[in-house]
Amino acid sequence: MPKDGVLDRRCIDHYMHYLCSEKGMSPLTVIHYAHDVTMFMRFVAKQLGDQQQLRITDITPQHIQAFLDYLQEDRRNNRRSAKRRLAALRSFFDYAIGMSPTLRGSFGNPALVILTPTPPDSIPRPLTAEEATSLLRAVRAHGPNPRRDYAILRLFLHCGARLSEVLHLDLDDINLDEMYVRLDANGKRDRLVPLSEETARALQDYLRERPDVPSPRVFINRSRKPISKGAVYYALAKSVASTSLPPNSVTINRLRHTCFTLLAKAGLTVEELQAVAGLRDKKAPRLYVRLAREQSVDPISDHEAISLSTASEDTATYPQADAGA
Known part of the structure; x- marks a missing residue:
C-alpha cells in the first residue's frame, strides 16, 4: 500500500491498478492518466525547489492552475488536452485522499475548485474527395x-475506427x-461496423501476406510483433508527405x-451516428449532423465515394514494404 499522504511512484502504481480493476478503464486511458499525474508531480516538485518527497497536503489549487497554464503557454496544449489532464488530477486526488486514513474526510480535493477548460464547439474540416x-x-x-x-487507412476513413481499436484489432474481429468488422473502444462497448467491398478487399489483400505469428492481432510489423501507434503515425505522415x-x-x-460527416450527409440520425462511432454521448454526433446540413457542397458525394473503385485503384500494384515496417 502507498504511504499515508505521500505522492510517489508507489502511489501512482496503486492508482493505475485501481483504475483498471475498480473503474474498468481501458489500459490506454490508464497510461494517459498516469502520465498526466507524473508530469504534474514533477512540475510541483520543481515549483517547490525540487522537493524530494511530495505529500497531498503540499498541493494547492494554485499549483494545479499554474500547471494548466504551463501546459497551455509553454507546451501549446489545447483546451481539450487540458480538460483531460484536469480530469486525471481530480480522479487521482480523489483516490489518494480516500486511501489516506489521516486525510479522508478532512482534506478537500484541490483540483475540484479549478474550472474545467471548455473545448471549442467544433470538429475538424473533413477531407474533400480529392484529398481522400x-x-x-x-x-x-x-x-x-x-x-x-x-x-x-481505410479502417479510419471508411469505418471511423479509433487508433486504439486498430492496434487491438484481432483476427476474429474481422468477418x-x-x-x-468488430471494433471495441475499451473492452465494454464493442460494435459491428459494415465493410465496403473495397475495404474488405484491402483487408483480404493484407491478410494474404500477413506473417504467420502466434499473436491474434491483425496488424503485424516486420519484427513479427503487433504494430505500435508510432508505426501508424509514421505511415500516415509519410503518405501525407507524398x-x-x-x-x-x-x-x-x-x-x-x-x-462520420459523410455518414451524417448520407442521412444517419444522431442516435445511429452515436452507435457507429461508439460514443457515450450525443454531442459530437449532433455536430456532425449540423456540419452536414451547413455544407452547401459535399466534401465527398457519398460515403461509398471513399471506396474510390476507379480502374487505377483496382489495378494498382503494391511496392515492397520497407525493412522494419
Whole structure:
C-alpha cells in the first residue's frame, strides 16, 4: 500500500491498478492518466525547489492552475488536452485522499475548485474527395508497408475506427463473409461496423501476406510483433508527405471526422451516428449532423465515394514494404 499522504511512484502504481480493476478503464486511458499525474508531480516538485518527497497536503489549487497554464503557454496544449489532464488530477486526488486514513474526510480535493477548460464547439474540416483520393493512392505507393497501411487507412476513413481499436484489432474481429468488422473502444462497448467491398478487399489483400505469428492481432510489423501507434503515425505522415496536403494537416481524428460527416450527409440520425462511432454521448454526433446540413457542397458525394473503385485503384500494384515496417 502507498504511504499515508505521500505522492510517489508507489502511489501512482496503486492508482493505475485501481483504475483498471475498480473503474474498468481501458489500459490506454490508464497510461494517459498516469502520465498526466507524473508530469504534474514533477512540475510541483520543481515549483517547490525540487522537493524530494511530495505529500497531498503540499498541493494547492494554485499549483494545479499554474500547471494548466504551463501546459497551455509553454507546451501549446489545447483546451481539450487540458480538460483531460484536469480530469486525471481530480480522479487521482480523489483516490489518494480516500486511501489516506489521516486525510479522508478532512482534506478537500484541490483540483475540484479549478474550472474545467471548455473545448471549442467544433470538429475538424473533413477531407474533400480529392484529398481522400490522393491520400489513399499515396499510402499504396509510398506507405512503409503498403498493403497493411492501406487497410489501416481505410479502417479510419471508411469505418471511423479509433487508433486504439486498430492496434487491438484481432483476427476474429474481422468477418469478410458477412462484411463487417468488430471494433471495441475499451473492452465494454464493442460494435459491428459494415465493410465496403473495397475495404474488405484491402483487408483480404493484407491478410494474404500477413506473417504467420502466434499473436491474434491483425496488424503485424516486420519484427513479427503487433504494430505500435508510432508505426501508424509514421505511415500516415509519410503518405501525407507524398501528396499536396500540408504537413501535419491530416490526423487520425480528422479521418474519423470525415467518415462520420459523410455518414451524417448520407442521412444517419444522431442516435445511429452515436452507435457507429461508439460514443457515450450525443454531442459530437449532433455536430456532425449540423456540419452536414451547413455544407452547401459535399466534401465527398457519398460515403461509398471513399471506396474510390476507379480502374487505377483496382489495378494498382503494391511496392515492397520497407525493412522494419
